[in-house]
Amino acid sequence: MKKSVVALVGRPNVGKSTLFNRLVGSKMAIIEDIPGITRDRLYGNVKFENYSFHLIDTGGIDISDEKFNDEIKVQAEIAINEADVIVFVVDAKEGITTNDLVVKDMLLKSGKKIIVAINKIDSKLAKDNIYDFYELGFDNYINISSEQNEGIYELLKEITKDFKEVIEEDDDSIKFSVIGRPNVGKSSLVNAILNEERVIVSNVAGTTRDAIDTPFTYHNERFIVIDTAGMRKKGKIYEAVEKYSLLRSMKAIDRSDVCLLVLDAETGIIEHDKHIAGYAIEAGKPIIIVVNKWDTVDDKDESMKKFIKDIRNNFQFMPYAPIVFLSAKTHKRMHTLMPEIIKVYNNSTKMIATNLINDCIKDAYNLNLPPSYKGKRLKIYFCNQASNKPPTFNIQVNSKGLIHFSYERYLENKIRESFDFEGTPIVLQFKNKGEQEN
Numbered sequence: 384m385k386k387s388v389v390a391l392v393g394r395p396n397v398g399k400s401t402l403f404n405r406l407v408g409s410k411m412a413i414i415e416d417i418p419g420i421t422r423d424r425l426y427g428n429v430k431f432e433n434y435s436f437h438l439i440d441t442g443g444i445d446i447s448d449e450k451f452n453d454e455i456k457v458q459a460e461i462a463i464n465e466a467d468v469i470v471f472v473v474d475a476k477e478g479i480t481t482n483d484l485v486v487k488d489m490l491l492k493s494g495k496k497i498i499v500a501i502n503k504i505d506s507k508l509a510k511d512n513i514y515d516f517y518e519l520g521f522d523n524y525i526n527i528s529s530e531q532n533e534g535i536y537e538l539l540k541e542i543t544k545d546f547k548e549v550i551e552e553d554d555d556s557i558k559f560s561v562i563g564r565p566n567v568g569k570s571s572l573v574n575a576i577l578n579e580e581r582v583i584v585s586n587v588a589g590t591t592r593d594a595i596d597t598p599f600t601y602h603n604e605r606f607i608v609i610d611t612a613g614m615r616k617k618g619k620i621y622e623a624v625e626k627y628s629l630l631r632s633m634k635a636i637d638r639s640d641v642c643l644l645v646l647d648a649e650t651g652i653i654e655h656d657k658h659i660a661g662y663a664i665e666a667g668k669p670i671i672i673v674v675n676k677w678d679t680v681d682d683k684d685e686s687m688k689k690f691i692k693d694i695r696n697n698f699q700f701m702p703y704a705p706i707v708f709l710s711a712k713t714h715k716r717m718h719t720l721m722p723e724i725i726k727v728y729n730n731s732t733k734m735i736a737t738n739l740i741n742d743c744i745k746d747a748y749n750l751n752l753p754p755s756y757k758g759k760r761l762k763i764y765f766c767n768q769a770s771n772k773p774p775t776f777n778i779q780v781n782s783k784g785l786i787h788f789s790y791e792r793y794l795e796n797k798i799r800e801s802f803d804f805e806g807t808p809i810v811l812q813f814k815n816k817g818e819q820e821n
Contacts (some may be wrong), residue, residue: 386637387546389429390466392459392490394482397474398502401529402426403440406539426633426662434543437633439466459489468496468542471570472522478502478512479519487519498541504533508591556598557728560609560635562663563645564655571711572645573597573610581589603719611635632659640772641669641728641806643720648676648690648708652697659668660698667773669731669807670704673721678710703799705806727806735772736803737767740776747797753790761785764816775810783813 384489391399407427441462463469471490473483490497499521501513505528517524525541527534561569577599598607611632636642642663646656663670672694680686687708694706705723709716744766753761762781769777777800780786791811800807 385429386452386634387434387467387506388439388465388634389436389468389470389542390441391471391472392441392462392485394474394480397472397701398529399440399472402470402500402502402527403438405529405532405535406438409474416588420718426761429539431539431543436467436543436546459486463489463493463495467546468498469493470538470542471497471499471519472500472502473516474503475501475509475512475516475526476506477508479515483519485711487521487685487771491520496523496527496545498538500538501526504528505533516580520662531629556605556607557640557724558607558609558638559641559643559724559728560611560632560639561643561645562611562632562635562659562696564653564659567650568711569645572673572675572709573608574641575709575711575714575717576608578714587732604725606724609639615701633662636663636666636668638733639668641724643671643724644704645673645674645675646694648674648686649679652693657697660701664701664808667810669727670701671720671727671806672698672704672706673720674706674708675711677708678713678715701808703805703807722726723806730804731773731807732771733772733802733804735768735774739801740766740768740798743798744778745799747794751793753785753787756785759785761790769812773810774804774809775812777812777814779816780813781816783815786813 390401395397406429426440427437429438439462441459471486471488473479499516499519501509501516501524503509504513504526507717513526523541525534525538527538529535561573563569579598596607596609598605600606611634612661644656644660644663646652658671674690674694677683690708695702698704705727707716709720711717744763748763759782763778764781765779767777769775778794781820791813795811796811798804
């Protein structure tokens with residue numbers, strides 16, 4: 384299912400961030416004890432009833448000095464172009480301002496569905512200003528208080544009213560996305576993959592609104608590569624603000640069986656690389672780290688050792704991710720990539736027999752008993768694999784409250800020592816004895 388995109392747009396201080404946090408909720412944090420991933424994000428995933436959508440926040444649009452701040456203008460244009468639905472947030476406490484009128488003009492030109500969210504209706508001043516906003520000329524108005532959680536259900540109902548579930552075709556194909564910040568060589572890598580001798584490219588390459596999909600066959604197996612660098616219009620504006628490349632990556636990640644995170648051997652690792660990787664992990668997707676432009680590196684043996692060390696230090700939250708060094712430009716080492724994709728995909732779909740995973744967990748438990756807490760010690764009764772993609776294990780215990788994250792990590796490491804889950808995250812779900820499975 385493809386996720387729709389909803390953008391929050393408005394002038395500064397109307398409560399967009401509060402509304403963003405209200406809609407995204409606890410899902411905003413990726414994983415609390417993971418280093419190197421910011422929690423102050425412009426993007427989030429929202430789940431409401433049977434729908435799920437991407438939510439994007441924008442900086443406040445201000446016309447100080449009679450002109451837009453250039454970066455904010457670019458951000459707003461990107462959000463408007465990418466969004467299926469735009470929520471225009473206004474402040475009932477202050478009423479209509481000149482900035483609101485500027486935002487209105489931008490949105491009327493977009494042709495998108497616009498919902499005016501009149502925020503801060505809990506203010507005593509709101510009743511004098513609410514009806515003035517109807518002069519903006521839009522069709523949909525919802526009164527809300529992000530702070531007090533008023534009107535949020537009605538807003539979500541209106542946002543999702545016209546959403547449709549789109550079932551992906553080619554479900555038997557392995558889909559992998561090429562993700563990463565701008566200018567790391569994503570499109571060049573896709574072209575290099577499709578130009579490999581053993582690859583047969585379909586003569587009908589499909590395109591989506593979000594990215595370019597190309598079906599191909601490799602060793603008689605069907606694949607679809609999703610190139611997140613593919614944009615149909617206003618290409619340069621999308622590259623102007625690096626953070627917004629993340630939105631394309633997020634949408635591609637959702638549709639992927641495997642993600643290729645492309646790094647640039649010339650520029651090295653930056654914080655944005657970790658943000659993009661974090662979304663793949665949050666989505667439970669297998670991931671391969673691809674170091675591109677390896678032809679530009681001198682003393683390759685020493686450089687490779689150093690780069691691997693840097694990757695492991697910066698991506699401590701996914702030590703299981705394999706690393707591939709290659710050059711899309713010269714095709715050197717390209718032959719190493721497709722076998723890794725197949726291996727990682729197979730690992731993500733693997734199911735372990737109950738008796739084998741039980742033995743693994745029991746041996747790990749007996750080898751290293753968890754510390755007691757207030758006279759109580761964690762006991763593990765039973766373990767089974769509940770699902771795959773990603774591999775998910777249910778572990779029955781006496782009390783979930785006794786589980787420390789370090790012991791959970793220890794159990795995960797023991798599972799990885801016993802079974803090959805290279806490239807894929809695995810999920811441990813602890814349940815009290817007798818607790819129903821979800």
